Structures are given as structure tokens and as C-alpha cells.
Amino acid sequence: MYAWIWRKLPFGVPGKLVGSVLLVAITAAILWYWVFPAAEPLLPFDDVQVTDQQ
């Protein structure tokens, strides 16, 4: 998968490096700002801990 992406990135090695960094940054931003906030309430570490009065 990564090799395939690397082959598809244009503009030689400098372009591939810049493209890789961009792809990683975009992926991380999508995860950080959309996926994690949406997934986080579904996970148990932090959101159901105050159930003393059940």
C-alpha cells in the first residue's frame, strides 16, 4: 500500500517527500478533529466513570 502510494506520488523524490508529509498530515488531522471526537464517547475509558449513583 505504502509502496504503491510512493510510486504514484509525482515530481521525483522531493515531490514524493512533500506529498508524503502532506498525506500524513491530512490523515492525522482528519483523525484528530473528526474521527477521534466522534469515536471517543463510544469508548469506556473516560465517559462512564461517574456512575456512583446508579
Place this chain on the structure above:
Amino acid sequence: MAMNSPDPAAPATSPGDDATQLIPAVRSGVPQLDQTQFIPPVPSAAPRSGTADGREMDETAVIPLVVPASDPAEVTQVERPQRIRRKDDTGFIMFGRVRAYDSEPGAADYRGRHGDIIPLAEASRARKIFHGVGELMITFGLVLLLFAGYEIWGKAAIVEDHQNDLDAQLEQAWADDPRVVNIPPPVDPSASPSPTPTQAAPPPIPPGGSLGRLYLPRLGKSWVVVEGVQVQDIRWAPGHYPDSAQPGEIGNFAVAGHRSPAIFWDLDRMRPGDPVVVETRTTYFVYRVTSLEVVAPTATEVVAPVPGQPGVSPTVAMLTLTTCNPKWDNYQRLIMHAQLVRSQPRSAGRPAEIGG
């Protein structure tokens, strides 16, 4: 792969010999070397330079076919059907059929130490699957690492943002109208709803409405406390158990908060005797910590009016904080109790415990 002009490196070949042109690496100086390789019964044949790259000598044993030694062209064109499995000194395993190929490192057509193997289709398919699964697992691990970072730093920043909003709105509401005791919850911080003050003596605070501030001087932290302990209430702030006492009241002012770095992360560092300050519109209430304990999640008696003794009517004003324990898990609760020691009106300034 069009025929180039005759290779200057191989001028010694006869002009009519097309086949050797396909194999420019066959050095004219050692024309017989290729052929002796394929004659296994001669174990002490000319020493193979190929062994230096890690190939095992006996692999030639699987190629019993003796090619006609007289015609070098034959050597290059015979594709041997035998499958071999070769493991080199690095542990690399190669499956495939062997083709005649033996150029040396540095030669123009050198194809690597396994250049003489045509990979089997099934072997390369299996390798692709392993490769893909491995990449997926690495990717998943990296995503998990990023999520751990988000849980620690990302959420702390978000909670602090919300706390700043709540704080500013509480300050504004208290300043605008001294009778205002709370403001509605900011449902969406970007929408920034204008505060619609609830007036009157002690009005019930709606779930999510801000109640006041809580200070833990030892931790150097303070928060706006909201009403309610539902998930949506306490998402960004500690929440007041609705059935428990109000700040300073006889009974138990109980507050729940997440064990997240922006909220009650370090609550276990509190010690008996530490001050806890609660600020309402009119008053600062100073409590002192009496005890910390770890209990089961069902131990509701800790938020009873007299902590630990449900049903008993209270005589002193207590404060109880609850959060989850251990960190990042929720199978226990960390509880901190404190007792009211004094109070002072807000107009008298901040108490000494919080730098007044």
C-alpha cells in the same frame, strides 16, 4: 530491449553470435564458467564466485539437467521447470524456478543475488498478502498511538477551551446582574448563546448550568462546576450531583469529574488538610480535605448527606469529589471528602487559600 549497437565491452564475440549479445555480462575472459556450473557431479569445479553472495553451493544439485555445453546460446534460453526454495544468509527465502543467469555484481545486467529466480505466482501472492496485512497492522498501531495522544493532549485543550468559555460567561452573568445565579449551558461553544439569566432567590439550576467555581490550590487548578452528572453535563466540566447539597449547605456538596488531564487527573495527589475552595455568586466556601478513598463504582453512600452513612441526617457541611480510578479505566472510584471550615463573602475578596 532493442538490440543496441554492439557492446564495446564484448567485442571478442563473433559477429554472428546473437545469443551472447543478450548476455553482455558473460565475460569474454571466462567463457566456460557458465557451463561448468550446471554439471553437478563435478564438485571441485572452478570455484564459484557466486558463493560469495550467500548462495548455497548445493542448490545447483536441483538442476541435474546438463545442457549441451557446446552451445552457449542454449544456456540462456532453457528455462528450467524445477522449483527451488533458497534461503540465503540473511534468512531471505525465495521460491521459484531457476533461469540461467549468472552475471556478477557490478555487471551491467546484474539483477541482484536472486536474479536467477523467477518467482512462483503463488509465492508472490502469499508475499503480497503478508505484506498487506503487515502494513495494515503497522497503520493500526500508529492510529492507536495518535489516539492516545489525542486522549491526553487533544482533549485537555478542548476541555480548557470550554472551561474558558464557561468561566467568561459565568463572570459576565455574575457581573451583569447580581441576582443571577447561573447561566444556561453553552450547548455549542461556537454558537455562543447569549446568557438568559435566571433570576430569583434560589432558583433550580438547569442541568448543565454553571453553578460556581471549584479550586484545588494544591493542584493549581480551578474549574467551573456545572449542574448534573449526566454524560453530556460533565463532558467539559465537573458536575454537581443534583440531589446533593448546595455549596456551603449542611449536607454533602458532591461533584463528579472525569479523570482526564484537564480535570481530576491528579486528584490522588490531594492530602488531608489541603484546602478546597468553592466560589458562588455571593460567597467563597473554604473546605479542608478530610480523607481520600477508593471504592467500587456502586458505592453511592459516598455522596450521601453524611458520607458513608446513608439515611443519617447531616450536621456538618461536607464536600465530596468523585472521579474514576485508576487512570484510563473505570472499575473503581476515587473519592475525596472535605469539610467546611469557613466562608467569606465574595465582596471581601478572595480567600488566602487561593491567593486572595
